[in-house]
Amino acid sequence: MEITKTMTSAMDRETAAAKTAFISGNKAWGDRLFRWLTLGFSASILLILLIMAFEMIKESLPAIRKFGWGFTIGKDWDPVQEQFGALPFLYGSVVSSILAILMATPLSVGTALFITDIAPKKLGGAVSSLVELLAAIPSVIYGLWGVLVMAPWLQKTVQPFLIDHFGFIPLFQGAPYGVSMLAAIFILMIMIVPIITSITKEVLTAVPTAQKEAAYALGATRWEMLRVALLPYARSGILGAVILGLGRAIGETMAVTMVIGNTPQIALSLLAPGYTMPSVIANEFAETTSKLHASVLMEIGLILLVVTLIINIMARLLIWSVTRGNSGRSA
Amino acid sequence: MKRTPSIRLIKNGLMTLLMVAATLAVLAPLGIIFVHILKMGASSISLDFFTQIPKPTGETGGGMANGLAGSTIMIAMSSLIGLPVGILGAVYLTEYGHNRFADAIRFSADVLAGVPSIITGMVAYTLLVVPMKGFSALAGAVALALIMIPIVLRTTEEQLKLVPGTLREASLALGVPLWRTTLQVTLASARTGIITGILLAIARIAGETAPLLFTALGNQFWSRKLTEPMAAIPLQIFNFAIAPYEDWHKLAWAGALVLVVIMFSLSLAARYFGRQKRYS
Numbered sequence: 001m002e003i004t005k006t007m008t009s010a011m012d013r014e015t016a017a018a019k020t021a022f023i024s025g026n027k028a029w030g031d032r033l034f035r036w037l038t039l040g041f042s043a044s045i046l047l048i049l050l051i052m053a054f055e056m057i058k059e060s061l062p063a064i065r066k067f068g069w070g071f072t073i074g075k076d077w078d079p080v081q082e083q084f085g086a087l088p089f090l091y092g093s094v095v096s097s098i099l100a101i102l103m104a105t106p107l108s109v110g111t112a113l114f115i116t117d118i119a120p121k122k123l124g125g126a127v128s129s130l131v132e133l134l135a136a137i138p139s140v141i142y143g144l145w146g147v148l149v150m151a152p153w154l155q156k157t158v159q160p161f162l163i164d165h166f167g168f169i170p171l172f173q174g175a176p177y178g179v180s181m182l183a184a185i186f187i188l189m190i191m192i193v194p195i196i197t198s199i200t201k202e203v204l205t206a207v208p209t210a211q212k213e214a215a216y217a218l219g220a221t222r223w224e225m226l227r228v229a230l231l232p233y234a235r236s237g238i239l240g241a242v243i244l245g246l247g248r249a250i251g252e253t254m255a256v257t258m259v260i261g262n263t264p265q266i267a268l269s270l271l272a273p274g275y276t277m278p279s280v281i282a283n284e285f286a287e288t289t290s291k292l293h294a295s296v297l298m299e300i301g302l303i304l305l306v307v308t309l310i311i312n313i314m315a316r317l318l319i320w321s322v323t324r325g326n327s328g329r330s331a
Numbered sequence: 332m333k334r335t336p337s338i339r340l341i342k343n344g345l346m347t348l349l350m351v352a353a354t355l356a357v358l359a360p361l362g363i364i365f366v367h368i369l370k371m372g373a374s375s376i377s378l379d380f381f382t383q384i385p386k387p388t389g390e391t392g393g394g395m396a397n398g399l400a401g402s403t404i405m406i407a408m409s410s411l412i413g414l415p416v417g418i419l420g421a422v423y424l425t426e427y428g429h430n431r432f433a434d435a436i437r438f439s440a441d442v443l444a445g446v447p448s449i450i451t452g453m454v455a456y457t458l459l460v461v462p463m464k465g466f467s468a469l470a471g472a473v474a475l476a477l478i479m480i481p482i483v484l485r486t487t488e489e490q491l492k493l494v495p496g497t498l499r500e501a502s503l504a505l506g507v508p509l510w511r512t513t514l515q516v517t518l519a520s521a522r523t524g525i526i527t528g529i530l531l532a533i534a535r536i537a538g539e540t541a542p543l544l545f546t547a548l549g550n551q552f553w554s555r556k557l558t559e560p561m562a563a564i565p566l567q568i569f570n571f572a573i574a575p576y577e578d579w580h581k582l583a584w585a586g587a588l589v590l591v592v593i594m595f596s597l598s599l600a601a602r603y604f605g606r607q608k609r610y611s
Contacts, residue, residue, distance in 0.1 A: 127358070143569070250447075
């Protein structure tokens with residue numbers, strides 16, 4: 001209703017403008033100019049995106065021509081010797097983001113449920129705005145805390161404990177470095193929890209109340225209501241929130257660069273240092289040793305761009321499916 | 332009806348407890364980080380922070396005055412570029428854009444907002460740093476503007492959509508041309524909401540580091556021209572945090588405190604504007 005109303009009023013406006021233009025030609029030039037001006041600014045968004053894609057592809061072409069697909073499975077990285085293999089960065093990005101997401105998801109969904117359905121309204125609101133405020137802290141500050149507080153703590157307390165008690169698992173073998181894959185996973189988890197929580201919260205509040213009341217009317221306890229009525233309805237939206245968090249984790253640069261140790265290797269142990277795609281760009285792009293080196297970093301950027309675009313588009317579609325136009329779905 | 336604590340109720344209690352535990356586990360590290368920033372920042376900050384530039388290694392003291400100035404200049408420049416594009420672009424979407432093209436713009440804005448910020452830095456590097464043969468504050472501002480534009484566009488669009496169509500029609504009926512109606516009625520009545528969006532966008536770019544790494548680059552001294560490398564608070568925090576000097580770590584903590592205070596003030600201001608009454 002509301003939408004059709006605004007649509008018709010907008011159409012009326014346009015026809016009104018057209019009529020004015022027809023009746024008094026000299027008065028409407030302002031309108032026409034204004035229309036073209038706003039159109040230009042609007043179109044520049046599309047232009048920016050196209051230029052971005054074009055530049056990234058153009059600049060990475062030399063590397064693509066030289067190495068082809070072999071680039072993504074090469075393990076050796078030595079810019080001075082012009083040896084470029086991207087596998088350690090792909091591996092580091094995938095492992096750190098996936099493990100961070102696995103740890104962050106249950107915590108975020110639990111917190112979102114606490115905010116929407118368990119806490120008294122005021123407490124829920126307070127927790128919610130606290131989480132939102134903390135989502136705004138810049139990543140370089142998380143990195144600062146990570147490298148000066150968390151990494152030493154990991155090195156002195158957590159990692160020796162893991163080595164002593166779980167050292168038989170290959171994931172926890174080696175020396176305690178502090179800066180490590182584990183540190184990157186922790187810092188990423190802390191950073192993406194607020195994002196997943198706030199989107200999940202929005203998705204949960206979009207679930208119709210009738211859905212919940214129906215479950216209660218059947219005698220469900222609160223948990224049964226959440227499990228049977230709320231979560232299934234919000235499932236695709238929550239999945240969208242998680243995927244959006246994944247996109248953020250993969251593109252995250254500063255905090256990870258500061259705690260992961262920046263060593264291009266593929267180590268099974270989480271205690272060993274690693275490297276990610278954005279980190280290698282951040283560390284090496286300003287001081288490339290050769291044209292090819294710059295081009296290779298551009299190609300890593302291109303891979304990162306494509307991956308995050310796919311992830312973001314998927315996430316948006318999933319979130320929209322719950323928060324928009326949910327009236328037509330089977331309730 | 333007699334009620335015994337069944338397995339269902341126990342399960343309910345257990346799950347509630349788990350959710351409370353999850354909330355505490357989420358808030359705990361965030362609280363710890365916050366306490367550390369306050370404690371370390373407060374013990375390291377002094378008047379020098381705001382008046383001095385960083386001292387060379389080995390000397391104590393120094394501040395981030397050049398970073399504060401650099402951040403302010405670059406934020407102002409990127410607002411100059413980003414705000415007109417974002418706001419007027421949103422005007423097209425709400426006032427004229429009921430077509431496929433507008434949908435494409437909306438989609439591009441969402442896509443652009445999801446691009447990792449380091450990529451915008453790389454693009455600004457190839458577009459500006461390479462042709463101008465040097466790192467510059469200008470390139471940094473452009474990189475930040477690229478991040479700002481989609482945020483401002485989408486928030487402004489949301490606000491303009493809330494302005495009732497009758498307001499516009501009333502103005503048009505008085506014979507006011509559409510462009511003046513848009514500027515003086517539509518945009519003016521959505522003012523507070525648009526300001527909220529702008530403040531949030533500024534808060535966002537004030538903390539961005541990655542796009543500045545190979546555009547503004549950073550500078551240990553004052554910059555005299557916009558075509559020179561320029562210091563910024565987030566860049567200085569990064570460089571000082573990973574350096575092995577105790578004094579620089581202190582400066583980094585002080586910078587973090589200042590940055591957090593600035594961002595929280597901005598988002599408090601945004602909340603204030605967001606709560607103003609509209610269209611009642």
